[in-house]
Amino acid sequence: MNALRLSFNPAKTLTRVLASSFALFLFSAGVSAQDVVNRWGPTPSASSYGDDFDDLFWLITALVSVSFALVVILLVVPLIRDRARPGKKASYDHGTSLHDKRFTACVSIIVFVVLDAWVLVIAMEDLQTGFWNYPNPDNAATYKVEVLGQQWAWNFRATGLDGEFGTPDDILTTNTLTVPKDRPISMNFTSKDVIHSFFLPDMRTKRDVNPGSVNIAWFEPVIAGDFDILCAELCGFAHYQMYGKLHVLEQDVFDTWEKEASLMAQAAYDKNDTEAHWAWEWQE
Amino acid sequence: MKRLTLLLAGAALSLGMTLPASDPLTVSEGDEHGHDSSASAPEGPHDRPPLDVVLDIHTDAWLRAPSEDWFEAQAELDPDRFSYVDDLLDIDGDTEGGYQDKLGEYELRYDAEEDEIAYWQYISADRLTQGRRDYVQFCSSCHGFDGDGYGRSGQHLRPPPRNFTKPFYKFTKVPGHLLPSDESLILLVERGLNGTPMLPWALSRDQLNDIIQYLKSLSPEGVGWRDVYSEVGHIVESDGDPWTGREAEAIQAGQDVYHGTAKCYSCHPGYVTPEKLAEINGLPAGSMPRENFTYPIAKITENYEVQGVPMLLLPPDFTWQDVRAGTTPLELFETIGAGIGGTAMPQWKGSLSDKDIWAMAYYVRSLIETYKGHPEKRAEFMSSLRTGR
Incomplete structure (x- = not known):
């Protein structure tokens, strides 16, 4: 009769059922880590410094994930190993022994000095070679754009063919910005009313747009296509609708576009309407 | 109630009616160091005089x-x-x-x-107050606290925000010499104007209705909705699309009306070769109606002005600029049929048959769909017209 007696542990069985159905779910859905990233992760980087930004993002994510896993293991293992059992006596420890203090110091040094310093060095390197490595404004390759934020739209002013702001051929657009591929795009920002934030998620570029002062930022698009322009600072009731499109064109297409846009701008230019001439002196 | 008033006044204050001294948009003469010698220390928000924004309206x-x-x-x-x-x-x-x-x-x-x-x-005054409160919260940043179209965020904007003290409205789809009906104004606010900061406003019908009544009440005595001689019109209507299922034919017919009877190319660009234009109009080959035939011609319009400066308005090139009030054939039919109030775009319903206006609607939509947002394709098309090939 002994052979027919089944040992049945409800908790163990439940865990096994859950684990195997989850594995089956992952398998049948064909979910891989790459799928998870594609679906819920950031869009592919489209700017020259975007990959550095992403590398840093994933490094920090990996470090934090490992730390999180370690902390969870350190919490869960003693909970199970030292749970209340017949014959097991509870003990109490303040963690004040030299051994404990050494251990705490070692962990702190690893986390706060080694890991954080590592991330900080990479971050500073990225800033120096990317965000803060502003393109030379005198270089003909640098494409300059003045961005004027307002409740609730983005106004753009590009120089047109003459390379000067505040001239009749300045290309003025609302909510759409057209730029050439593979050239540094240098931007000046200010706002008419409240604080906005100019955000190009695909370019990994974001800058606050403040009334009363001019902020600067730059990026270099390496993929042609249409991308989102968002406002990343709650700026009032219709903040969620403060949405624009960035068109990145190949250089030859862009040249055609710029010439036409410049002609169109001249047709709409009115020298008497001085209030519409809002360009400011370029800030570097 | 007092709290709400304070809150809204605070919000209004934060919009800032005066530019701070360091505002880059202020044109000022600087000294040799680039500093504005006439400007005192920048004012903090608490140093400014409080804005006197009246929220309650007491007269019906x-x-x-x-x-x-x-x-x-x-x-x-x-x-x-x-x-x-x-x-x-x-x-x-x-x-x-x-x-x-x-x-x-x-x-x-x-x-x-x-x-x-x-x-x-x-x-009633209560209803106007309700409308005024929503107006101050949602509309005043561009259209101004007094409805004069010169709010803080509306400055420098072209085309400028609408001035509600004047009886001119552009995209209500109501013929321009008439005042727009409540329904047409509500639809406009709900849809927004494409390519401008006039957004599609997701407000309740009750809110919109009150805001619209308040806007109408901004007409001065003897003007617009307070003028005994003015007339309220409605969105132009059609007996139905006569071209259903024959789109290609409609586009062809629309091209002929656009470049023929309606002479749209006198302000908007022409989209055919000079030979084709001569053929449509039965003119001798090689005659051009105007210079820069493939570009739009801007016109000064006294009805729309900012601080006394009349506005220069550019009619859209459909392959380039945004069309403001919708690009479906019905929306285009309504816009073309009603014309654009206060501008050189006339009411076409009545002077052209509905069938011709529908054909133009299809033609304009085909121009937008084929070329707008496709700079390469558009450049090829336009240069083929310009070189006459």
């Missing part, structure tokens, strides 16, 4: 209502509310018939001074 308003046809239609829909009364008005012994509103919102009134009879709509 009587505004122009639609004409008798509208009441006739309403009486059919709601006979309990609207009924025709033969002796509604008694003017020096003569009786005048008209529609009576049991709720008392609409009234046929006799203006003894002007000797005119007209329908008027009663708007």
Whole structure:
């Protein structure tokens, strides 16, 4: 009769059922880590410094994930190993022994000095070679754009063919910005009313747009296509609708576009309407 | 209530009606160090005088209502509310018939001074206050606290935000010489204007209705909705699309109307070769109607102005600029049919047959769909027209 007696542990069985159905779910859905990233992760980087930004993002994510896993293991293992059992006596420890203090110091040094310093060095390197490595404004390759934020739209002013702001051929657009591929795009920002934030998620570029002062930022698009322009600072009731499109064109297409846009701008230019001439002196 | 007033006044203050001294948009003469010598230390928000934004309105308003046809239609829909009364008005012994509103919102009134009879709509002060509060919260940043179209965020904007103290409206789809109906204004606010900061506003119908009544009440005495001689119109109507299932044919017909009868190319660009244009109009080959035939021509319009400067308006090149009020054939039919109020774009409904206007709607949509947002394709097309090949 002994052979027919089944040992049945409800908790163990439940865990096994859950684990195997989850594995089956992952398998049948064909979910891989790459799928998870594609679906819920950031869009592919489209700017020259975007990959550095992403590398840093994933490094920090990996470090934090490992730390999180370690902390969870350190919490869960003693909970199970030292749970209340017949014959097991509870003990109490303040963690004040030299051994404990050494251990705490070692962990702190690893986390706060080694890991954080590592991330900080990479971050500073990225800033120096990317965000803060502003393109030379005198270089003909640098494409300059003045961005004027307002409740609730983005106004753009590009120089047109003459390379000067505040001239009749300045290309003025609302909510759409057209730029050439593979050239540094240098931007000046200010706002008419409240604080906005100019955000190009695909370019990994974001800058606050403040009334009363001019902020600067730059990026270099390496993929042609249409991308989102968002406002990343709650700026009032219709903040969620403060949405624009960035068109990145190949250089030859862009040249055609710029010439036409410049002609169109001249047709709409009115020298008497001085209030519409809002360009400011370029800030570097 | 006092709290709400303070809150809204605070919000209004934070919009900032005066530019700070360091504002880069302020044109100022600087000294040799680039500093503005005339400017004192920048003012903090607490140093500014509080804005005197009035939120409560204490006087009721009587505004122009639609004409008798509208009441006739309403009486059919709601006979309990609207009924025709033969002796509604008694003017020096003569009786005048008209529609009576049991709720008392609409009234046929006799203006003894002007000797005119007209329908008027009663708007209570409470309703105007409600509209005013929503207006200050949602609209005033661009359209201004006084509705003059010169709010803090509306400055430097071209085209400028609408000035509600003038009776001109552009994209209501109501013929321009008439005042837009409530329905057309609400639809405009709900849809927004493509390519401008006028967004599609997700407000409730009640809110929109109150805001619209408040906007109408901004007309000064004797102007717009306070003018006994003005007339309220409605969105242009069509008996249905005559080209259903024959789109390609409609586009061809539309091209001929655009470059022929309607002569749209006198302001908008032409989209055919000179040979084709001559053929459509039966002109000798090689004659060009104007220079820069493939570019739009901007015109000064006195009806729209900012701080006394009349605006230069550029008619859209459909392959380049945004069309403001929708790109479906029906929306384009309505826009072309009604014309653009206060500008050189006339009302086409009446001067052209509905069939021709529908054809143009299809043609304009085909231009937008084929070339707008495709700079390469557009450049090829336009240069083929310009080089005459």
